Amino acid sequence: MLLYLHVGLYMLIFCSVSTSLPSPYDVKMVAVDLNYTLWWAWRGTHLNHPVNFTADYALWRDDGSYKLVCKGSGQLWCDFTNKLNFRGTYQIRVRAEDKNLHSNWTYLRFTPDEDVLLGPPSRVDIRVHRDIIILIISESIMSSKMVLKYHVLYWEQLKPEQKMLKVFENCHASLTALKLWTEYCVQVSLYSQDYNTGSNFTSPQCVSTTGQYLAWQIGLAVLCGILVLVVLAAMMFLRFRRKVGEYKPPDSILGLPFDHPPLLEAQEMSCEVACVTAPSPHLVPDTTAELQSGCSQWSGGSEQDSGIGSGEESC
């Protein structure tokens, strides 16, 4: 009884050890520009812990010299970037590992310059000059490996069904003879004739053309001119008011500077004239007194006069 159990256990252990792991499948190299990433799938759900994978490569038909890229990685991908020569042909392999078990290798033949995909330009800068749209397209790392052309798809934003395509050899692309004051959208892709491969298009970027903006430029200039004049006038007005404020009426006429009040002199002279004529001996004392008091009021007025303005008033 015990013996049977032992044999059974032994058989079980033997079976589980001898059953090698399933191999990775759906192995593919995703090569975008010079970025090479190996991806695979693995069916191993019967294990309740994660397995690991090892991936390496050798030159095609050179089995002896595999070079390790990922050892015991827990992921379902491995980055081969910067390992492979663009013009080479390689055999890539990957297997699953779990402690002292491992699967068979799964092989893949990979030739970068045949299997490469072009990535879209990473950046497209747009400039507008009236009815011309100028695109400055970022250079692809692949332009050192192949001759690239730039496919520019463009359309009026309101007419997306009428798309136009232009091919440029240069990363500075100009779209000319567009409609004025119209919003256009552009997308750019790269294309290699030698490799007969193209990139995806960049996502649409929209921009509006301008037009004969001479008219509104003049308008703006005139407006600016008027604004400047208004500001200048306002400043001058404020300064003038401040100056008037600086010349505070003096408390006493004696406080006035000498060179200042010809006007006052005239007033005083006129007062004096009034004073001289007033105290005539032929007049009745009452009237004299009246006149004198009026004059003294006058002169007193001038004395108490607090400035040019009020002097004028009292005279």
Ligand SMILES: *[C@@H]1O[C@H](CO)[C@@H](O)[C@H](O)[C@H]1NC(C)=O
């Ligand atoms: C591994 O490879 C050997 C020999 O090529 C084969 O007999 C075996 O069935 C393979 N194992 C698995 C799990 O595919």
Ligand SMILES: *[C@@H]1O[C@H](CO)[C@@H](O)[C@H](O)[C@H]1NC(C)=O
């Ligand atoms: C390559 O691409 C993968 C996935 O897009 C990314 O995770 C990785 O960082 C890239 N490698 C390099 C060296 O840029």
Ligand SMILES: *[C@@H]1O[C@H](CO)[C@@H](O)[C@H](O)[C@H]1NC(C)=O
């Ligand atoms: C296997 O992968 C796991 C992650 O999934 C990691 O923690 C572990 O260290 C790896 N084992 C080895 C031997 O690299």
Ligand SMILES: *[C@@H]1O[C@H](CO)[C@@H](O)[C@H](O)[C@H]1NC(C)=O
């Ligand atoms: C191109 O676009 C498709 C669909 O959006 C995407 O699956 C693919 O990865 C893109 N190719 C590149 C090289 O970016």
